[in-house]
Amino acid sequence: MIELNASKRIKEILQMIPSCKIVADIGTDHGILPILLAESGRCEEIIATDISRESLDKLVKKLEENPEINNISTIVSDGLSKITEPYPDVVVISGMGSRLIIKILEEASDKAKQIKTFIFQPNTTVDELRVYLHDNGYKIINEALVYENNRFYNILATERNNELYNSKSHYKYGKLLLENRNENLRKHLLDEKNRFEKLFKELQTMKNKSQVRIDEIVEELEIIAEALNYYEII
Incomplete structure (x- = not known):
């Protein structure tokens, strides 16, 4: 061997x-x-x-x-x-x-x-x-x-x-992983939630903030929330 x-x-x-x-x-x-x-x-x-x-x-x-x-x-x-x-x-x-x-x-x-x-x-x-x-x-x-x-x-x-698939969260994070409540995915989702929430707060304090970028972050947080529903964590 x-x-x-x-x-x-x-x-x-x-x-x-x-x-x-x-x-x-x-x-x-x-x-x-x-x-x-x-x-x-x-x-x-x-x-x-x-x-x-x-x-x-x-x-x-x-x-x-x-x-x-x-x-x-x-x-x-x-x-x-x-x-x-x-x-x-x-x-x-x-x-x-x-x-x-x-x-x-x-x-x-x-x-x-x-x-x-x-x-x-x-x-x-x-x-x-x-x-x-x-x-x-x-x-x-x-x-x-x-x-x-x-x-x-x-x-x-x-x-x-x-x-x-019929949802953005399935394409973004994996339908089978979500349905099986994959533990590594749960950790990844919480990490991503914290990361995007931090970015959102930072953008809010900027004088010349980009509304396009804010909208992108809001959409990402909505997809994460949809995914976390599988774990009953929001």
Whole structure:
């Protein structure tokens, strides 16, 4: 067994991956997730891709030193561009911004439609990703929120299906997390409530305050209040 320093995020992603024939980790970096997957025996074949040959070479070296791991293949690839048939059952795209994730899906939209399950871990603007997924025929089937390195990280699992949310709080903070009264989300919501209330008070004291910015903060506080209703905290 290879000694790895796996983050909370990687461990949570690992838990979301179902047993399958082929899984691909897009932007694998040093390949920690593929190695954990290989050791778990959950998937028959694992494809590790990265745009950087240098990063992939670190994984290749680990595999050469551990020949008992023989079901991981490595590909230098920008997004899904070098993924070929038979397509993976599960694709993981993690550790990048939502807009880059959307760009990867857009550039390979026909290919993406052939993949049963995607698991995303966006670092920014997760609400934009949720909107994009619904606009393009994806259903969010599972979601987690991990607190690590003083930040909250969303992890979403999706399948091809039609779904729409009917509230801004669902897109902003995650319908499944709210319905499950996720404790990390509760803490995040209270942090955001305090942050926006402080901003609102600061703006009120300014001589040349921006009404547009005040309206934006009021809307954010309304969305937070709607979300906190799930916890009966306002």
